Amino acid sequence: DEIRWYKDNSVIMKLKNNDITNYMKKEAYNMSQNGTLQIHRLVKEDSGNYKVQVYNVEGKLKMEKNFHLIIQDHVSKPKITWTCSKKTVKVICEVNQTDKASIHLLQNNKAVPGNKPASANGKLKIEFTYRNTTFPAKFQCEVKNDADKKTVEQEIRCSELGSLDIVLILSIAGGAVFFVIFLALLIYCIRKKRAERYDEEEEERSMQNQKMSDELKYRDLPQVPAHAPQRQPRQQQRPAPQPHPPHQAKLPQPRP
Incomplete structure (x- = not known):
């Protein structure tokens, strides 16, 4: 049997009678005895259309298969930037890569609906403007292709935000x-x-108590003697002589 490998319609490897021929003269290509093609140290230039053909001893085609190989670079690390104003926040997610990569903006690990990604000046970016949104908030920027994926997270705080x-x-x-x-x-x-009212009432109460104490102190209370003295008989006093009216002397009457 004879096995041939093609890349973009050019023969690169051939196996016939256990002899392997490398037409590309590249060490990256190798072929095993069972007809498997091996590519070492893949680079982007190895992308393309590959085809394998198997012939019998009579030189007739027994089998043919086509393969499309895509070599993708590792994605770059994205970054998040933002612009704050009084009532809005513009969040931008971008990466220095446009080849077969997709970019997504997420808030708290949930996809943000809205604008589609745009590609310009070798950059892929997506942006979204928020209005009346509670901040601070965490955002994630995700970039991926079929071979790689990278995500960054950023907490955004805006001191100017809010009505x-x-x-x-x-x-x-x-x-x-x-x-x-x-x-x-x-x-x-x-x-x-x-x-103050309590002090005044207390002072007035104290003065009243002091006044009552002084009155009790100087009051002459009657003392009860141990033996009561005998009562002396009261002498009757003679009444004072009453003055008599002056006696008028009668004059002698003349005899008839």
């Missing part, structure tokens, strides 16, 4: 601080007022 401006945020924070201070002062004043 609340920094002034509004500071105003809310300042208002909250002012309210807390006002509440603390109000509680302090109420407690101080209660304490």
Whole structure:
């Protein structure tokens, strides 16, 4: 039997009567005794259409098969960039490769729907614009072909994002601080007022107690003697002489 290998319609290897002939003069090609073609140290130039033919001893074709070999490079490592504004975030996933590679943008390991990948200036990229989205968030950029796959992850934070401006945020924070201070002062004043009122009531109560104590101290309380003294008989006093009206002397009457 005779076995022939072709690449793009050119004979590269032949096996006949156990003799192997290398027509390409390349060490990368080798052929075993059973007719298997081996390619060592594959490079991109080895891609192409391969064909094998088997002939019998009479030189008639017994079998023919065609193969299409594609050699793909390892994919490059992608990168994620982003641009923040007040209400939107543009996320871009790109890689320096366009040959037979696909690129995907994911958020929290879920595919992001939207724009299709674009190829320009030797780069493959996909971008998406978010509106009113909660950040920070994790994004993944995935690039792959039939031979390789690479993924990078990036957490995106945007200080400018959100409808609340920094002034509004500071105003809310300042208002909250002012309210807390006002509440603390109000509680302090109420407690101080209660304490002063309590002190005044306590002082007034103390003064009343002191006054009562002084009154009890200087009050002459009657003492009960051990032996009661005998009562002396009261002498009757003669009433004072009453003044008599002046006696008028009668004048002698003349005799008739």
